[in-house]
Amino acid sequence: MRTVSKDRILAGVTLLPSILLVGIFVYGFIGNTFWTSLTDWGGVGALSENPEKNYVGFYNYKDLFVGFLSSGFRQDLVNAIFYSVFLLIGAIGVGLFIAILLDNKPKAEGFFRTVFLYPMSLSFIVTGTIWRWLLAPSGGVNVLPTYVGAEPFNFRWLSSTQSILQFDWQNILSFAFNVISIVLIVIGLWLLGKRSKHAAKWLVAGIVIGILVYLFGDMLPKALIMEEKHGFNLATTGIILATIWQYSGYTMALYLAGFTGISQDLRDAAMLDGASTFNYYRHIAIPLIQPITISAIIILSHISLKMFDLIFAMTGPDNGQTGHPALNMYLTTFRANDFARGAAIAMLLFFLAALFIIPYLISSYRNKDERA
Template sequence: MPGPVMPDQAIGTSMRNKDRISAFLTLLPSIILIGIFVYGFIGNTFWISLSDWGGAAALAENPVKSYVGFANYLDLFTGFLGGGFRQDLVNAVFYSVMLLAGAIGIGLILAMLLDNKPRGESFFRTVFLYPMSLSFIVTGTIWRWMLAPQGGVNILPTYVGLPPLRFPWLSSTDAILLFNWQNLLPIALYLVSLVLIIWGLWRLKNNPAKALVLLIPGVVVGGSVWLWGDLLPQALFMEEIHGFNTATFGIIMATIWQYSGYTMALYLAGFTGISQDLRDAAMLDGASTAKYYRYIALPMVKPITISAIIILSHISLKMFDLIFAMTGPDNGQTGHPALNMYLTTFRANDFARGAAIAIILFIIAATFIIPYMISSYRQRRSR
């Protein structure tokens, strides 16, 4: 039988309970507001996407809305008139990949250079970080001038006696990495197979058992698609070619310019947090600067890399204002699902279809953010 609770213990328990109640009551208004104006509106948007709200009578005082299920989503991915959205979705993938590769790569290099304390470190750090302080509208306006066909970057060679460039940075109609949307399912399965194989090979050295769990399904999926891919259903009834349009190069350059300094600051903060004694010990053991960063510094800032990937992936889905400022809303070559959502909703008054695009963007963003949140929560619980 447990002994009686001591008075000081009872007082401490009572005070902790009061603190918890006070904290809960303090947060309660914010919880209610977030529940209504964030998650409530997300739920309402999803409900609208399941209706047929749109057309000529969309702005009526009491519009008639009927439940159509997932017809809007199906039409976006497989419908005859959904080609524009599908190209915008392909553009978004390229925007994300290029932004991640460029901003993280350049930011990491800049951070390593500044981590070695060069002369004028403070000046260069400020210069590299300055673009982050600009809005997308300002960045877009600056780069639109720089990438003008008859000026900016194209006339730089003339200053050294060379002919000007003729590349249409924001108006090109050329495309590379073309693929047929009909083959979307086999392509998606090939990508899944590739990710599993690369992930398995990466873990093969440290954990062979878990590596095989990834490698075997990857090989099976890839081999099955290669052998029986023709039996898979086609996404469209007709051929529809999509690819990476070179007109997006200018927008990607502007985005990388703006966020390279941000990733530089993240990595530089991580490098600064590494003990100087650890670096000195590595140098005494004969490690070069390159080996120090490869085997010591970079593994220690792995959480920063993951955070940068999550943040930049999220930013790549919100490039509406940058694209609007650089190429306008009607340039189909540089489109983006966020811009398509705006035009569909507020120009075409197709609210249900626009809501479906918004939910698709929300799901894509969630695929990056939710795993990161779960991983962070587990790390905190394990401490």
């Protein structure tokens, strides 16, 4: 008994420094950032020894979403969401595809694995610079067709001013309710597929919200006094491409590790039962490594929400077409000296990332409990 308690004390003492440091430097500072975001710290005199800070509640957050001058931030936010979605689809799709190819043990598998994983070892600044050159308006990728005698491409990978899938920010509230209703219905259908008894609740809630928005959506307050279109800016395709290039090797490595972990017996058994290669992956391998897909989603989505250096290197600061909240935060804080507003953007990014990570943490803890 004595040894155990001594052990515990020792463990406590060893952990104490890191608990203290993490407590102060991570959680303490998150709290401080949140507090800053509720003040009006900024503008002239922001950098004095004792700057004037007044509590203004959630004014900064409100202004970011409905302020006349904040349309740049709103486009950045829309960019970040499209960026995350396309990065997830692209990197997971390409990574999975390469992993399946390599899992079938082609010749020189090790060589290819290294080749595909190699982009991961580059820093984002290097990737960004290389791809900025490759995607230059009249060079790199655009002149490839001329080598076979065709006309050069004319697409502006990084400087197109076109925007598709536009919506009007004025109607953001009804838009948000529609999204909630669709999410609820999808969860409901998924539960229905699993024959869960809670399915009906989710479905009914989703459908009711959907009908209400459809009927009374016009009565929701407008977010802005005037129309403001935001959408998917085609100039961000170049950035998405570069990020997929860098990260698909990483997802490939994750999947390959997963596939290698599946026993060969299982595959042989499936083949004996007459499963084609496609069916083996579709019904056996991919469902088995679902935890890996989830980890990949978590890792990629928070990378895309924090992305800074790649965009900075590819399209520079102050590019309204390809902006990202992280860049906006840096410039607002350290160039415009608007510390409170910068803190508010930082908190929003933090909440967005938490939206992905917290459900993951909860589910992984649950799994552990079940196994224990």
